Amino acid sequence: xxxxxxxxxxxxxxxxxxxxxxxxxxxxxxxxxxxxxxxxxxxxxxxxxxxxxxxxxxxxxxxxxxxxxxxxxxxxxxxxxxxxxxxxxxxxxxxxxxxxxxxxxxxxx
Amino acid sequence: xxxxxxxxxxxxxxxxxxxxxxxxxxxxxxxxxxxxxxxxxxxxxxxxxxxxxxxxxxxxxxxxxxxxxxxxxxxxxxxxxxxxxxxxxxxxxxxxxxxxxxxxxxxxxxxx
Numbered sequence: 001x002x003x004x005x006x007x008x009x010x011x012x013x014x015x016x017x018x019x020x021x022x023x024x025x026x027x028x029x030x031x032x033x034x035x036x037x038x039x040x041x042x043x044x045x046x047x048x049x050x051x052x053x054x055x056x057x058x059x060x061x062x063x064x065x066x067x068x069x070x071x072x073x074x075x076x077x078x079x080x081x082x083x084x085x086x087x088x089x090x091x092x093x094x095x096x097x098x099x100x101x102x103x104x105x106x107x108x109x
Numbered sequence: 110x111x112x113x114x115x116x117x118x119x120x121x122x123x124x125x126x127x128x129x130x131x132x133x134x135x136x137x138x139x140x141x142x143x144x145x146x147x148x149x150x151x152x153x154x155x156x157x158x159x160x161x162x163x164x165x166x167x168x169x170x171x172x173x174x175x176x177x178x179x180x181x182x183x184x185x186x187x188x189x190x191x192x193x194x195x196x197x198x199x200x201x202x203x204x205x206x207x208x209x210x211x212x213x214x215x216x217x218x219x220x221x
Contacts, residue, residue, distance in 0.1 A: 032208055034208075034209065043212050043213065043214045043215065044152075044200065044212040045211075045212065046209050046210070046211075049207070049208075049209060051207065052207075086152060088152075090208040092165060093164070093165075094140065094142075094157040094159065094164060094165045095140070095204065095208045096142060096154045096157050096165060096168075097142075097144075097152075097154065097202075097210060098154065099151060099152035099153075100151075101151040102151060102152070
């Protein structure tokens with residue numbers, strides 16, 4: 001079964017500190033991976049996808065096939081980054097998403 | 110652009126009652142998905158529609174759950190004889206292309 005693992009339920013950092021949200025996936029061919037974010041009282045929304053190799057809101061994520069990881073990073077955390085972050089992979093012919101259990105990021109002043 | 114609305118936004122029901130949850134995407138999205146977000150299980154896939162057909166129903170947790178889609182647009186998720194463990198937020202999403210999905214605001218279901 002395709003699995004996505006986020007080992008941390010909660011990550012608390014101070015404003016201005018670096019952030020790394022961990023994500024590992026079970027190996028299976030060429031994975032298509034995403035990070036979704038859910039801010040308080042807002043809908044779940046796409047943050048970034050590995051294919052585009054983009055930086056959104058200062059966040060980046062690099063696919064490491066050797067370590068089967070797709071960690072989300074930001075060099076300097078901001079208060080507005082506080083949210084729930086989900087790592088996900090697209091699977092199957094219908095491209096359904098398999099999600100990790102999520103990491104709650106709390107940025108403290 | 111993308112747009113997905115869901116109704117009701119909140120639903121409280123008694124154990125044993127049936128409920129219907131609605132997803133209303135703006136037109137043009139052939140692929141539609143239902144997910145469930147609960148404290149115990151996180152975010153889980155339920156069912157996927159391509160047009161009006163459901164080629165993947167593998168996530169439906171029991172035969173009390175069913176879904177349909179009409180006109181390649183509106184979809185309804187029905188839960189019969191609700192149980193307390195059905196309490197969750199039910200999310201609908203459409204495919205935006207490049208395998209990314211746009212999510213609706215969800216329906217928060219509470220079964221008493």
